[in-house]
Amino acid sequence: MRISTLHTFNIANNNMAKVNQEIAKTQEQLSTGKKVLSAADDPVASTRMQQLIDNISSIEQYKKNITLSKNNLVAEEEALNSVNNLVQRVEELAVQAGNTATLSASEYSALAAEVDIRINELVGLANTRNSNGDYIFSGYKSNSPAFVGDSVNGFSFQGDEGSINIKVDNNSFVQSSDSGKALFVDIPSANNTVNTSISPSNRSNPPLSISIGEVVDQIAYDDFYPEDMVISFNDDNDINPPGKNFTITEKSTGKVIESNHRYVSGEQLTYHGVAVRIVGNPASNDTGSGLIGDKLFIDSSNNQDILTTLMRFRDALNAFDGSQMTRDRVRSVVASTLSNLDSTQDTIAETVTKIGARINTLDSTEEQHFDTELVSNTILSDLRDVDYAEAASRLSAQTLVLQAAQATFLRITKLNLFSRL
Known part of the structure; x- marks a missing residue:
């Protein structure tokens, strides 16, 4: 079968293009690592x-x-x-x-x-x-x-x-x-004890405060334990003459321990063997407006x-x-x-x-x-x-192949009928 000069040219050109692509890839591998x-x-x-x-x-x-x-x-x-x-x-x-x-x-x-x-x-x-x-x-x-x-x-x-x-x-x-x-x-506490706190809804400003409390009569408190106590400030008009006053109750039953005690800031108060002090200007219960008076809590605990x-x-x-x-x-x-x-x-x-x-x-x-x-x-x-040694060796071989292909292509392009006469 006769192979045309154009076909031979295309084969040689494609081979060189392929080798060029391989060289470009190897060079990119070397440059990027x-x-x-x-x-x-x-x-x-x-x-x-x-x-x-x-x-x-x-x-x-x-x-x-x-x-x-x-x-x-x-x-x-x-x-x-x-x-x-x-x-x-x-x-x-x-x-x-x-x-x-x-x-x-x-x-x-x-x-x-x-x-x-x-x-x-x-x-x-x-x-x-x-x-x-x-x-x-x-x-x-x-x-x-x-x-x-x-x-x-x-x-x-x-x-x-x-x-x-x-x-x-x-x-x-x-x-x-x-x-x-x-x-x-x-x-864990050695004895039954108390924790004191104020209600987050209290209205007094600055806030009313209660001392940490102290069990001053352990026997009396042990008899009361584990009940909690609530101190609630009443309407000023609940006592005569009018003034700040509070009632202390059992939290679980509402049973009154003492009612309408006239408030004195800093006074030591003792109930069921527990002593506390309340300091500040409490907000009173306001029956007319429906505003609730300040509250304080004395809670029982076996932790301290x-x-x-x-x-x-x-x-x-x-x-x-x-x-x-x-x-x-x-x-x-x-x-x-x-x-x-x-x-x-x-x-x-x-x-x-x-x-x-x-x-x-x-x-x-x-x-x-x-x-x-x-x-x-x-x-x-x-x-x-990339393996740099292997890639460099491969690039060298690819370059030689390209050079050989280019030389062969050059010789092919010079071949024609007149050069053989």
Whole structure:
């Protein structure tokens, strides 16, 4: 069969174009460092590469999560160790305070002054922030302090019972915080006790306040326990002459304990063995307008938060005047304080142990991520990255092939009938 000059020309031209494409691809591989330039080059390898890239990206995020979680846990552990040291110091003060036969009122005042310092120090530790500025003991409400208030009227827990759980691998979460409620509030008390609070719907401004309360007659209170009490301010016209007055009732039954007691700010009030003081200008019940008077609550509890324990201890020390009554009171408060502090230390020790276990889990998970990431990067490199030595050698061979094809093409184009005559 006769092969035309045009057909020969086309074959040679196509061969050179193909070699040029191969050279261009090799040059791009060398310039980008990538062996697979598009999914069309190797669909199977491209799919596997994307899987590896996604996996490595997830590992990087998990490593960041682990770092965040470890920072939180380390901050919590340091804070709790400081709290434990503080509790140990207060225990030493309580042991000293138990020596009621020899200590004077001025010495008790000095002890109370240090306890007051420890109270403020403890509030600072309970409101510890992490490196991101989050309050680590506030649960999910990490933008707000865990405890607010003052050492006179008491502190209230403003966080929640949530704990932050951070994802550290495809199937695992690690708890990276503990709620301050479990650590500092829900501490088992040596004796039945009380918690005081004000109604959030109170209208007085500045707000009416109630002291933390104190069980001054344990036997009387144990007989009343677990009933709660409600203090409700009445219409000023309910007494004669008119003035601020309140009624105190049992919360569950509404039974009146005392009615229309004329209010005196700062007066000590004692009911069923519990003493409290109310300070401020309360909003009265207004029968004509239907506005409800301020309310305060004295709730029974078998838990006592650590701050209240310290405040009641301090107040008992300050109240010491050398009388037998205050000596007995100090001895009683010292005993309950030491018991409550022991419970606090048990809670802290248990939590610190759990924190250590979580950190160990994070360390081992992080090591696994490093190993997995190393293997994934190695496989990805084998699939994606160009072998520069092989590519350079291939480019050299392709260049020689192109040069040979060009020379052959040149000779073919010069061949014609007259050159053979």
